[in-house]
Amino acid sequence: MNARVGVYVCECGNNISDQVDIAALVPMLEGAPGVVKVMSHRLLCSKEGQEFLAEEVRKEGLTHLVVAACSPRQHLPTFMEVCKRGGLNPYLMQMANIREQCAWVTSDRHEATEKAARMIRAAIARVVRQAPLPEREVEANPDVIIIGGGLSGTVTASMLAGPERRVHVVDRNPTLAVALTSLEGVETHGGCEVEAVRGFFGNFEVELASKGSRQEVRVGAMVVCTGSRATTLQEMGYPGSEAPHVVVLPQDLEGLRPYLDALPSGQPKVMFVHCAGRERVGYCSGVCCLRSFKAMRWMVETAPNAQLSCLHQDICVPGRDGEREYQGILGIGARMTWGRLTALAQQGPQVTVSFRREDGSIGQDAADLVILVPATVPNHGARALIDIIGVEAGPAGFVEEAHPMLEPVSTSVKGIYVAGSASGPRDGRATSLLSLAAAAQIAAELRPGKTLRLEAQTSQVCEALCTGCRNCMTVCTYGAIEYDLVAQTCRVNETICRGCGNCVAACPSEAISVKGATYQQILQEIKEAVR
Amino acid sequence: MGEMFQPRIVGFLCNWCSYAGADLAGANRLNVPSSITPIKVMCSSRLDPTLVLTALLRGADGVLVAGCHPGDCHYGEGNYYARRRLYLLKEVLAALGLEEDRLSLEWISASEGKRFADVASDFDRRIRELGPNPIRKRGQT
């Protein structure tokens, strides 16, 4: 079928026509290949303009449409809608941005007119090489697998499980919390580990292994809820930390009781040491100062005779309660010293604590009990899991978010989410919120009974040209390209591809192209631009 | 003959940052040389060296590639790929008898309307100093 291209130039009131000589422009375009009609209009985005355009598409039997108007950032969706109303595939329309990038930035009217003509000719040349792109959908499995049955796993599961969605919870621990096992729609897999993952968003196959047995679970999405833990004395590596009167602050404060019972009578000295292990891990965990202060307050009630002191670095207590809690600790007369722990030594009944002040000088203090407030690190096994499922991790081994601000519960792999402290040290509130957030995001993106809409302008591989070098796979940020072992060619997974085109540039055999921005299309645009 | 040299410059702009920056230059009614014809690409990483080279071989007097600032890429790290590829390409240009200044890679964000206008003007001036693309000249004679 021969192309019938319609070119419609918007005057945008006078915004374009003031700078671009429309009367001179129209004849400049009339000879262009495939063009059957060139016409100007006062304001194409107006209701009347849109109706006019949709009618023109129908009446003129247009196969392609060029709208020379404002920036596509402003009105691309508007004119794509117009195409649909006119019965034209919306991808067969191309906008030429002759307002923002021509009329408004060019002072010479003649130059602006010439440039507009070049831009419109480029749009024509590009659009005639455009094939219609269908709006595609794929079926998706609404079920979800959650890895880790702690607080974040439990909250996420409770929000997602329901009559239309089964939730699997996997944990290395053989016994899972009753809160989980009693949830309707939740299937627990205690004592299991993830062995392998195949597939992609909407259709994952997860292989689970427990002692001797294997099992495959099919889900649409995964959530990493592996949590975090305190650094151990060994990991902190302070000399003398094996001293009997040195203890790491436990999650459950009751764990301190035996140590308190063993304190000498009178006014025993108890010292909290902040940032234990911080130098080794290389970051501030952010949740420990407040946890330490709460423990100190508990101590005042539990062991009222104890003389409290605190060796700390910069106090990090952001948010509504933190500063008040801090002031409260100052109020109870705890002795605060700024210093970095360097060594511990049991000397007689007491522990000597050596530290370095900010100016570099060395200080010493002694206490009957030293409580180390530990840095937070990713849980055991998180690293191995991260490698198996292929998500990106940061230098500390926490799962990296897809975007640190805008996508805080997504990971580098589409369809694999992260919640709780698997992505960084969190307190209880933040853990719950992240879990609610992950559940909400999955509920919105993977709706039971709904298909997944695919991006129209994705990459595709021409198998005949592909040599199987896999350059494309190494540059794809999204892991959207797979290698077909049988055919020995690469294949784009269009559920994941976002259409950036990086793989196209990486392909040495011109086997890949992005629909809607093929080499030919850009080449034709270039030719018109330099004419 | 004797007519003033009017350069033809292809400006490849990434959809997310630089194209928006160029739009902002428009919204602020700044001056951008009309020699530059913008071509929108989703990401600067879409530009394989062949496309840029083709533009020059087809007679473009200059090629400006503008992408997101390092760290800002909408697709993560596409702009780093673009940087690596185009730096390599610059090396090749000399072998073809083309000045490497005919190719420029710039980072322009969505809020840098002024910067887009400045970069475009500077590049236009530089290309005018270099004169017409020698390949085009040869082709015409």
Place this chain on the structure above:
Amino acid sequence: MTRNGDILIIGAGIGGIQASHLLSKAGHQVHLVEKTAHIGGTSIKFEDVFPNLECATCMLSPLEQELLQDPNVHLLTLTEVAGLEGGPGDFTVRLRQRARYVNLENCIGCGACYDACPVSTINEFEEGLSQRKAICIPCAGTLPNVPRIDKEVCIRFKGQECVACQQACMFEAVEYGQEDRDIELKVGAVLVAVGSGTMDVRELPHLSYGVHPGVFTSLELERLNASNGPTEGKIQLRDGRAPNRVALVHCVGRRERTLCSGVCCRYLLKFRHYLRHKLPCAEVLEFHGDLCLPNKGDQRFLGEMAPDGEGLVRAEVVRIEVEGDYLKVIHRRDGREAIETVDMVVLSPALTPPKGATELARTLGVELADDGFFVVNGVASSRPGILILGGASGPKDIRETVVEALAAAGGACKAVMEGEDGK
């Protein structure tokens, strides 16, 4: 008229925007109500955002564009909530929308009207660092790209016969006859995403803000550095000179409010990046107390911005005195007072409850705490079906706000479905 699954979101900052996107994806109709004439909240005032120094406009404007084009999102600008009755799954909301005097459908955003307007006044969006017209958008690039007439300063609304903007408009978009209107909606849940405020540093007269032109607030510095701002990104003093020695003052108002805002340390480090980039010769002194840098990448950021502690002064600023063109920063360090003389001071004020929180809380029937922020349990307010996210319930950075936006959106879906509060 409407389904019970509809959701009202109050505030179109980054939290409201992200919550809208999620709810729209989940199939809900969203009514997004914004008090001002444009969307984007505080985040769109930033040039770069920490910790990766990403360009905020590049990050936010695609999200804003998408929002404006989303058929599931009904945006109501210049609108405030006047009343709320009912419960989860069945609220009736009364809204009051102020007239824009510009027709949103007809206006194409060309800006011809601002050039024609004879009235100039202070531009609040630019923190008062530049002038705007009575009809304008706050800054190029803000959305929706449709101006409004500020009735408070427009001379026509003071009785003069000015029709300059109407005559300049080719699209018959200027409508002096528009009136404020009342709107009633039925919704299933309400999200409060009004953000937080910043402390007025004039409350601390010893810091000389407003007394000496060399003293700036953090938001003023943001706009000075913004390439779409009043100076096109030149960091300069109010008389146009470049500063030579800059003091960044941490924790302004921390003691008065008993609150560590948790974001200031990071944005002051970001300012060092701005200053290093724009004014490489200027010396920067950072007067700080405890540094609060708990997030991934923060310590690396500190190392990059202040290698070997360069420019870091652990001291409490006692007061700032004016000495001619210069400012004396009197600070207490290791128990002794010392003085540094600078020509620019940037104060980082504490984040406060949002303006109008008391009234909004009363209208919505939810509780405020003693500190003026909304009472929350997670993201749930004290009233079922109403969820609070972001800065309204305490100081938050963008990341925390987005997490809460997603969590609250999920909570709203649950509230709608179950007719009860979704945690």
